[in-house]
Amino acid sequence: MSRKAILALLLAALTLTAGCSFLAPNPESYSSTYDYSVGVDATGTLEDVTIRVPLPQVDGETVVDADVVAPNGTVEAFDATVVETAYGPMLELTADEFVVETRYYRFVEEDGLGRREEISESEYDPSNPNHQRVDQRTVRVHVTQEATYPIETRTPVGESPTFYPAATRELADCRVPYQDETACFDYDAPVYLSYDAPADARVSGSIMLTGSNEWFAGGWTGNSYTDHVTFRVTGPRDGWIVANGTTETGRGNYPSPEP
Incomplete structure (x- = not known):
């Protein structure tokens, strides 16, 4: 074999080895997390308040406990606990008065x-x-919890934690298109609101869960899904309402590497 041929083979082997090392994740280079957040805004003082919003759940069990969301049993002006409802475990926020x-x-x-x-x-x-x-008061809470890698992000409902896994989800347009893997679904999301308030007081809420996988392969990359529930109401309330639910799946890069 000629010297040039030997050199070409050595270069090819070196390139292949370097490429594999560059692309493959090592045991320290991948992670999965759940990010859960709740926000409540009010433009008027609320009295005798009870608000119940969804927690991420799978097989009827929540993956974010009250001691994670509210380690001391409170979320700013509210007492906070987890309660069981007909729609699964929910975060309950209560207060005698929420002053705005x-x-x-x-x-x-x-x-x-x-x-x-x-x-x-x-x-x-x-x-x-x-x-x-x-003219409004805002309460926010956000927690991040590590998860076992990898999280199922393309078809999370029933496989990974979501809000209302039994809800009927209908295919919808995504607000921000990403790539072929991305799909969005709308659904009805029951939320419990009970309080006295001025007739013109506006109360809105945003509850979001994001499940993410990240890994390093020549640079950080990953994929995720998001479940989002929003509501906006005016005046006093006393019971369940139907909020807007949206599930976005398959955002990011696929396929993800196996650990």
Whole structure:
């Protein structure tokens, strides 16, 4: 065999070996997580409040317990616990009173950094673009929990935790198309709202779960699915409502490597 042929074979072998090392994940280079968040906004004071929103579940069991969402049993102004309902385990938020007061702020810059500071009503100037009036109160909670790799993200319903796995999901247009693997589904999502409130008080909520796989193969990449429930109502409430549910599946890169 000629010297050039031997050199060509060595280069080919080196390229193949380097390519395999570059592309294949090692045991430390992949992970899976669940991200769960709840947000509630109100523009008026609520009294005698009970709100129940979905928790991610699979086979009737939640993967995010109350001690993870609310380690001390509270989420800001609410007491928080997990309750069983006809729709599976849900996060229950309760309060004797959820006070909403108008607050005023101004934006200031110091040393090249901007920040917002609260001011009095008398200091507030509605014509000043650096002044802000806030007529609502917002409560947010967000937790991240590690999961066993890999999470099923293309067909998660029944395989991975979702909201309302028994709900009838109908194929819908995705707001942001990604690639051929991505699909979106709409469904009815029961949420329990009970409180006294002014007739013009608006209450809205956003509950989201994202299951993600990540791995390193010459750069970080991954795939995910998202389940999202939203509602917006006005005035007092006393019972179950039908919120909007959307499940987005197959976002990211496929196939994912096996550990």
